[in-house]
Amino acid sequence: MPKAKIMVVEDEVLVCKDIASRLRQMEYEVVCTVGKGADAISMALEACPDLIMMDIHLRDEIDGIEAAETIHRRMDVPIIFCTAYSNDETLQRAKITAPYGYILKPFDNRELEINIEIALYKHRTERMLLETEGRLNTTISNISEGVIGTDRSGRVAVMNPVAEMLTRTSSAEIRGMSIRQLLELRDFESRGHGIDLKSTVLREGKSLRDVRQHLISRDGSELPVEINAKPIPGDGRQEESIGMVVCLRDISQQLGYETQIRRNAFYDALTSLPNRTLFLDRVGNAIFRSRQRDEDRFAVLFLDLDQFRTVNEGLGHGAGDHLIIEVSRRISYVLGQADTLSRFGGDIFGVLLENRASLQEVMETVEEIKSQFNGSFEINNRIIDVSCCIGIVISHEHYHSPEDMVRDADTAMHRAKAEGKGSHTVFDQDMYTRALRYIEWRDEMQRALEEEKFELQFQPIINAEIGKVSSVEALVRWQSEKYGAVPPTEFIPVAEESGLILALGRWIIENVCQHINHWKKRYGVELKVGVNLSAAQFDQDNLALEIRQILRAAGVPPRMLGVEITESVAMRNIEFSVDTMSQLKELGISISIDDFGTGYSSLAYLKRFPISTLKIDRSFVKEITRDRNDQAIASSIIALAQALDLNVLAEGVETQEQHRYLLGMGCDFIQGYYFSGALDSDGLVPALQSKGLLDLPENVLPIDSTPPRQVG
Ligand code: C2E
Ligand code: MG
Ligand code: MG
Numbered sequence: 174m175p176k177a178k179i180m181v182v183e184d185e186v187l188v189c190k191d192i193a194s195r196l197r198q199m200e201y202e203v204v205c206t207v208g209k210g211a212d213a214i215s216m217a218l219e220a221c222p223d224l225i226m227m228d229i230h231l232r233d234e235i236d237g238i239e240a241a242e243t244i245h246r247r248m249d250v251p252i253i254f255c256t257a258y259s260n261d262e263t264l265q266r267a268k269i270t271a272p273y274g275y276i277l278k279p280f281d282n283r284e285l286e287i288n289i290e291i292a293l294y295k296h297r298t299e300r301m302l303l304e305t306e307g308r309l310n311t312t313i314s315n316i317s318e319g320v321i322g323t324d325r326s327g328r329v330a331v332m333n334p335v336a337e338m339l340t341r342t343s344s345a346e347i348r349g350m351s352i353r354q355l356l357e358l359r360d361f362e363s364r365g366h367g368i369d370l371k372s373t374v375l376r377e378g379k380s381l382r383d384v385r386q387h388l389i390s391r392d393g394s395e396l397p398v399e400i401n402a403k404p405i406p407g408d409g410r411q412e413e414s415i416g417m418v419v420c421l422r423d424i425s426q427q428l429g430y431e432t433q434i435r436r437n438a439f440y441d442a443l444t445s446l447p448n449r450t451l452f453l454d455r456v457g458n459a460i461f462r463s464r465q466r467d468e469d470r471f472a473v474l475f476l477d478l479d480q481f482r483t484v485n486e487g488l489g490h491g492a493g494d495h496l497i498i499e500v501s502r503r504i505s506y507v508l509g510q511a512d513t514l515s516r517f518g519g520d521i522f523g524v525l526l527e528n529r530a531s532l533q534e535v536m537e538t539v540e541e542i543k544s545q546f547n548g549s550f551e552i553n554n555r556i557i558d559v560s561c562c563i564g565i566v567i568s569h570e571h572y573h574s575p576e577d578m579v580r581d582a583d584t585a586m587h588r589a590k591a592e593g594k595g596s597h598t599v600f601d602q603d604m605y606t607r608a609l610r611y612i613e614w615r616d617e618m619q620r621a622l623e624e625e626k627f628e629l630q631f632q633p634i635i636n637a638e639i640g641k642v643s644s645v646e647a648l649v650r651w652q653s654e655k656y657g658a659v660p661p662t663e664f665i666p667v668a669e670e671s672g673l674i675l676a677l678g679r680w681i682i683e684n685v686c687q688h689i690n691h692w693k694k695r696y697g698v699e700l701k702v703g704v705n706l707s708a709a710q711f712d713q714d715n716l717a718l719e720i721r722q723i724l725r726a727a728g729v730p731p732r733m734l735g736v737e738i739t740e741s742v743a744m745r746n747i748e749f750s751v752d753t754m755s756q757l758k759e760l761g762i763s764i765s766i767d768d769f770g771t772g773y774s775s776l777a778y779l780k781r782f783p784i785s786t787l788k789i790d791r792s793f794v795k796e797i798t799r800d801r802n803d804q805a806i807a808s809s810i811i812a813l814a815q816a817l818d819l820n821v822l823a824e825g826v827e828t829q830e831q832h833r834y835l836l837g838m839g840c841d842f843i844q845g846y847y848f849s850g851a852l853d854s855d856g857l858v859p860a861l862q863s864k865g866l867l868d869l870p871e872n873v874l875p876i877d878s879t880p881p882r883q884v885g
Contacts, residue, residue, distance in 0.1 A: 175202075176199075176200045176201050176202055177201055177202070177222075177223035177224055177289070177293055178201075178202045178203075178204045178220070178221075178222045178223045178224075179196055179201045179202065179203055179204065179222055179223065179224050179225070179226060179289070180203075180204050180205050180206070180207070180213075180216060180217060180220055180222035180224075180225045180226070181193050181196070181203060181205075181206040181207075181225075181226045182206075182207050182208070182210075182213040182225060182226065182227045182228055182231070182237060182240065183206065183208065183226070183228045183255075184208040184209070184228060184230075184231045184232045184233070185228075186208070188228075188278075189206050189208065190206075192226060192255075192285075193206050195282055195285065196226075196285075198282070199282065199285075199286055199289075201289070204220040204222050205220050205222075208231065208232070208233075209231060209232075209233040209235070210231050210233045210234070210235025210236055210237065210239060210240040211233065211234075211235055211240075213225070213227070213231075213235075213237075213240040213244070214235075214240055214243050214244055214247075217244045217247075217248065217250065218244075218247060218248065221248075221250075222250060223250070223251075223293065224250065224251050224252070224253065224273075224289060224292060224293060224296075225241075225244070225250055225251070225252045225253070226253055226255055226289075227240065227241055227252050227253065227254050227255070228254075228255060228256060229254055229256040229258065229263060229267065230256060230257075230258065237254060237256070238254075238263075238266050238267055238269075238270060241254070241267075241270045241272065242269075242270050245270055245271075249300075250296075251273035251274075251292045251293065251295070251296040252270070252272050252273060253272060253273055253274035253275070253276060253288055253289065253292050254267050254272050254274070254275045254276070255275075255276045255277075255278060255280065256275075256277065256278060257277065257278040257279075259277055273291075273292035273295055273296060274288040274289075274291065274292045276288050313331075313333045314333050314334055316333060316335065317335065317422075318335060318420045318421060318422050319332075319333065319335040319336030319337075319338070319339045319340070319420065319421035319422070319423075320332070320333045320335070320336055320418065320419070320420055320421075321333075321336050321352070321355065321356075321418070321419045321420075321421070322405075322416060322417075322418050322419075323352050323375070323416045323417050323419070324415070324416045325375070325413065325414065325415045325416050326351075327351050327352050327353070327370075327371040327375055327417075328349060328350065328351055328352075329347040329350050329351070329352055329355050330416065331344075332344050332347055332355075335421075336421060339388065339390075339396065339398070339421050339423060340355055340356065340388070340390065340391075341390045341391050341392065342355060342391070351371070352370050352371055352417075352419065353369070353370075353371060356370065356388060356419070356421075357388070357389040358370075358386040358387065358388060358389070358400075359386065359387040359389060359395070360386070360387075361385040361386055361387060361397070364387065367386045367387070368381070368384060368386060368400070370400075370402055370417070370419060373402075374402045374403070374404050374417045374419075375404060375414060375416075375417050378404050378413075378414060379404075380401075380402065380403045380404070381400055381401060381402040381403075382401055383399050383400075383401060384399065384400045384401075385397065385398070385399055385400075385424070386398055386399075386400055388421070396423060396425060397423075397424050397425050397428055398421045398422060398423060398424060399421075399422040399424050400419065400420070400421055400422075401419075401420040401422075402417055402418065402419040402420065403417060403418055404416075404417045405417060405418060438450065439451040441515075441516040441518075443494055443497060443498065443516070444497060444498055444501045444516050446501055446514055446515050446516045446522075447513055447514075447515040447516075448515060448516065448517070448518075449515065449517045449518070449523070451515065452513060452515035452517070452523045452525065452575075452579075453575040453576065453579065454575075455513050455525055456473055456525055456575035456578055456579065457574070457575040459471045459525060459527060459568070460568070460572055460573070460574075460575060460578070463568050464570070468530070469527075469528065470528075470529060470530055470531075470567070470568050471525065471526055471527045471528065471529060471568045472525075472526040472529050472535040472565060472566060472567050472568065473523065473524070473525055473526075473565075473566045473568075473578045473579060473582045474522075474523065474524035474525075474526065474539065474542075474563050474564065474565055474566075474582060475521070475522075475523055475524075475563065475564040475565075475566075475579070475582035475583050475585065475586040476504070476521070476522040476523070476524060476542070476561050476562070476563050476564075476586070477520055477521050477522075477561060477562050477586055477590065478496070478500065478520040478559060478560075478561050479559070479560045479561060479562060479590075479594040479595065480557065480558070480559050480560070480594075481493060481496065481497075481519070481520035484496050484552065484557065484559075488552060488553055488555065489553075491553070492552045492553045492555075493520075495552050495553070496550060496552050496557075496559065497516070497520065499550055499552070500520075500522070500550075500559070500561075501514060501516060501522070503545040503546075504522065504524070504542055504545060506545065507538065507541040507542055507544075507545060508524070508526075508538075509526075509527070509528075511527040511528060512524065512525060512526050512527055513525040513527075523579065523582070524542070526538055532567055532599070535565060535567060536565075539563055539565060539597055542561075542563065543560075543561070543563070543595070543597070546559055546560050546561060546595070560594045560595035560746070561595070562586055562589040562590045562592075562594070562595070562596050562597065562598075563586065563589060563596075563597035563598075564581075564582045564583060564584065564585030564586025564587070564588065564589055564597070564598055564600060565582065565585055565597060565598065565599045565600060566578050566581045566582040566585060566599075566600045567599070567600075581600045582600065584600060585598045585599060585600035586598070587670055588600075588666075588670075590670070591666055591669035591670045591708060591709065592708055592741070592742070592745075593708035593709070593711070593712055593742055593745045593746070594712060594745060594746055594749075595745055595746055596745060610663075610667065611667050611670055611671070614656070614659075614664060614667045615667060615671045615673070617653060617655055617656070618651070618664060618667065618668060618671070618673055618677075619671075619673060621651060621653065622673065622676060622677055622680065625680075626651065626652065626653070626654075627649055627650065627651055627677065627680065627681075628649070628650045628651075628652070628853075629647050629648070629649060629650070629681065629684055629685065629688065629854065630647075630648050630649075630650055630851035630852060630853060630854075631645040631646065631647055631648070631688070631700075631702065631851060631852055631853075631854065631857050632645060632646045632648060632844060632849065632850060632851040632852070633645050633844070633848060633849050633852075633857075633861060633866060634646060634703070634822065634842050634843070634844045635842065635843045635844070635848050635866060636841070636842060637835075637836050637840055637841055637842060637843050638841070640865075640866070641866055641867065641868070642700070642861050642866045642867050643701070643842060644700065644701035644702065644703055644735060645700055645701070645702055645703070645857065646702070646703040646704075646705070646737070646844065646851075647681060647685050647702050647703065647704050647705070648661065648705075648851045649661050649665075649677070649681055650851075651664050665707060668707075669707055669708065669709050672709070674707050674709050674710060675709060675710060675713065678706070678707065678710040679719070679723070681704060682704055682720060682723050682734075683723055683727070685702045685704055685734070686723060686724065686726075686727030686729045686734075687727065688702070688854045689702060689727075689729050689733050690727060690728070690729065691854065692854075692857075692858055695858070696858045696869055697869065697870045698858060698867065698869060698870070699733065700733075700857075700858075701732070701733050701734070701735060702733065702734060702735070703735040703736065703737050703765060704734065704735070704736055704737065705736075705737045705767065706736050706737065706738050706742075707742075708742045708745075711738055711742055711750075711753060712749075716753060716756070716757070717753070717756035717757050717759075717760050720734070720757070720760065720762065721760055730761070731760050731761030731762050732761050732762075732763075734762050735762065735763040735764070735765060735785075736757060736762055736763075736764055736765070737764075737765045737766075737767040737788065738750075738754075738764065738765075738766060738767060739766070739767045739768045739771075739772070740766050740767070740768055740769050740770070740771060740772035740774055741768075741771070741772040743766055743772075743782065744772055744773065744774055744775070744778065747778045747781070750782065751781050751782060751783075754782055754783050754784065755783055758783040763784075763785040763786070764782070764783065764784045764785060764786075765784065765785065765786040765787070765788050765822070766779075766782070766784055766786070766787050766788060767788050767790075768788065768790040769787045769788055769789055769790060769810060770789055770790045770792075770793055770806055770807075770810055771790045771792065776813065779813075779817065780817060784819060785819065785820055786819060786820040786821070786822055786841075786842070787810060787813075787814050787819055787820070787821050787822070788822045788823075788824050788844075789807055789810050789811075789821060789822065789823045789824065789840075790824065790825075791824045791825020791845070792825075793806050793807050793810075794807070794823050794824065794825045794826055794831055794835070794845070795825060797831055797834055797835065798828075798830045798831060798834050807823070807835070807838060808838055811838050811839050811840065815839070820841040820842060821839070821840050821841050821842070822840065822841065822842035822843070822844060823835045823840045823842070823843055823844070823845075824844045824845060825844070825845050825846075826843050826844065826845030826846075826847045826848075827845050827846045827847050828847060829847065831845075831847065832847050848864070848866065849861075849864065849866075
């Protein structure tokens with residue numbers, strides 16, 4: 174290490190020379206020697222020595238002490254006074270300049286060297302300490318946590334700006350303040366007494382890691398904080414610590430996130446309703462309770478809006494959200510305290526109805542929920558009608574898991590969907606079987622449709638008065654390679670649920686047209702065909718338009734086509750039915766109400782339907798000659814039809830007795846095995862002819878021709 178650079182201030186020239194030469198002997202570098210106070214100041218600034226030897230008495234206006242003072246103010250350099258005077262007053266004055274040494278003349282070399290080396294060492298150490306302290310201070314002031322340091326008795330010694338902010342106390346105020354006074358803490362959960370930092374950390378020497386507490390600030394407000402604290406170990410000779418460091422972190426934002434995360438895990442963000450997870454949990458609890466106590470019966474509903482896609486796609490997602498919120502508000506309105514409404518996502522809601530002793534009680538609530546959809550919804554200044562389909566599951570001892578119950582409610586809901594808008598269905602075991610079958614059949618049917626494996630048969634309908642065929646009903650058949658002959662009562666619902674019914678329905682009407690044309694061409698007969706329309710087909714927005722296009726393309730006049738709609742489908746949504754039926758009627762298509770008597774028709778509504786025929790359901794025909802009730806029902810249907818000027822058809826007529834009886838009651842048309850079952854297109858006309866049910870025009874010769882190719 175190079176030897177220090179020293180400046181000598183001494184007005185006695187000889188003394189000055191002597192000191193300088195002694196210093197050089199000691200291998201210090203003497204950067205300059207001056208005799209006046211003023212020169213000392215200017216040269217110090219210029220030469221930047223590592224140390225100054227300063228004589229106090231100078232023959233000048235500025236003496237050594239004054240010069241030292243000025244130099245000190247301008248630069249950081251250690252100064253050693255060397256003087257022959259050591260009176261108290263001089264010492265006192267010199268002390269103020271905090272000199273690094275004071276050496277009395279005359280002094281020997283050893284004394285001089287020791288003084289210089291100590292001064293240089295002291296100055297270096299001080300500098301290092303200052304630097305370290307500066308670095309520490311900058312770090313602590315810029316740390317994002319509050320940092321508080323105490324002494325060994327727990328009095329606050331230092332505090333950074335963040336701690337000042339969190340405790341609402343400035344560093345100027347902490348003098349003499351204990352840590353207990355500065356940090357008033359409460360337990361995080363109980364809000365009782367908080368942790369005692371002094372006894373825990375200082376006395377017991379424990380460290381704290383991420384301890385959550387509430388910090389009570391001076392204005393009484395509470396702030397959730399996380400505390401880390403550590404004792405500062407003593408120098409090793411004493412056991413006890415010499416203070417502690419306490420770090421505080423404001424966690425109010427973090428708690429907000431935590432709550433949010435917890436909420437997101439169990440609640441739907443849009444509606445704030447419980448989500449699927451929480452719903453399943455509550456259903457699980459309900460199952461558990463009902464297993465403990467048989468009386469605790471409950472139900473699970475699955476609810477799906479019928480028009481959500483239209484709203485979402487037509488009016489935008491904002492409107493969709495708005496609708497969901499309004500729906501959840503309306504449903505909540507009719508539910509009890511113990512019930513749970515949950516949103517599963519999209520437009521699917523789950524409802525848990527607790528304490529419903531009977532199916533009737535459940536159905537009352539279902540009706541109340543449905544009644545909430547009676548009034549229109551105002552979304553984006555538009556009035557829209559919204560309905561929903563509901564699947565219902567009643568608690569049963571065979572349910573062990575909430576997932577099973579929800580699955581069955583879902584199945585029932587899909588069943589309801591197939592029945593049409595605004596329907597509801599109670600789950601039964603058949604549905605489960607159907608649901609399983611659904612998955613198997615769906616793909617098989619899709620393939621059958623693509624490969625044209627469906628076929629049509631036609632069953633004649635006889636005009637009772639003249640005993641001749643008046644029209645035929647088209648009945649679809651599916652001979653599956655995998656499942657054999659599957660009856661339409663089983664595969665039509667699957668087609669409905671999978672949405673395949675629309676394509677299948679179209680295929681049926683197209684093929685019916687081909688057959689009508691074929692019979693006309695081949696036999697010269699015009700046979701009118703009735704086609705069954707399922708719920709989903711009837712709900713199609715553009716049904717009349719689509720039928721018109723098919724008829725046009727085939728060149729078949731609309732009067733040759735009739736449609737059959739079951740009573741229950743027709744009665745679901747009266748306005749819609751009246752509207753759709755009117756469009757069909759306008760097209761020239763006649764409409765029959767199928768399976769009449771099995772639903773709940775309101776006469777007032779029936780009057781508004783532009784229909785031509787009521788088809789008495791075959792269940793009433795079966796025992797008509799014996800069963801008084803069936804007779805009463807049949808005769809009132811006939812009376813009703815007469816009053817409304819409608820035709821009546823009896824289906825499922827199998828015997829002569831039934832035929833006679835129904836004729837006597839005044840039925841206009843008869844359909845059933847008594848006359849004929851359903852026949853292939855090919856065999857139909859010859860069979861009708863041979864039974865005397867159809868007269869062929871004279872000019873048409875029965876010639877062989879191939880049946881029409883079925884179109885896809
Ligand atoms: P539906 O429209 O009431 O059809 C009459 C059903 O009664 C037919 O059964 C027919 O074969 C049967 N039937 C006819 N005469 C008698 C009889 O004297 N005694 C008895 N016991 N039954 C008789 P099928 O073909 O099994 O059709 C059942 C149901 O499937 C139909 O009832 C209809 O709702 C539906 N369906 C049939 N074909 C189609 C179709 O092409 N499209 C649609 N959407 N549904 C269809
Ligand atoms: Mg029918
Ligand atoms: Mg029928």
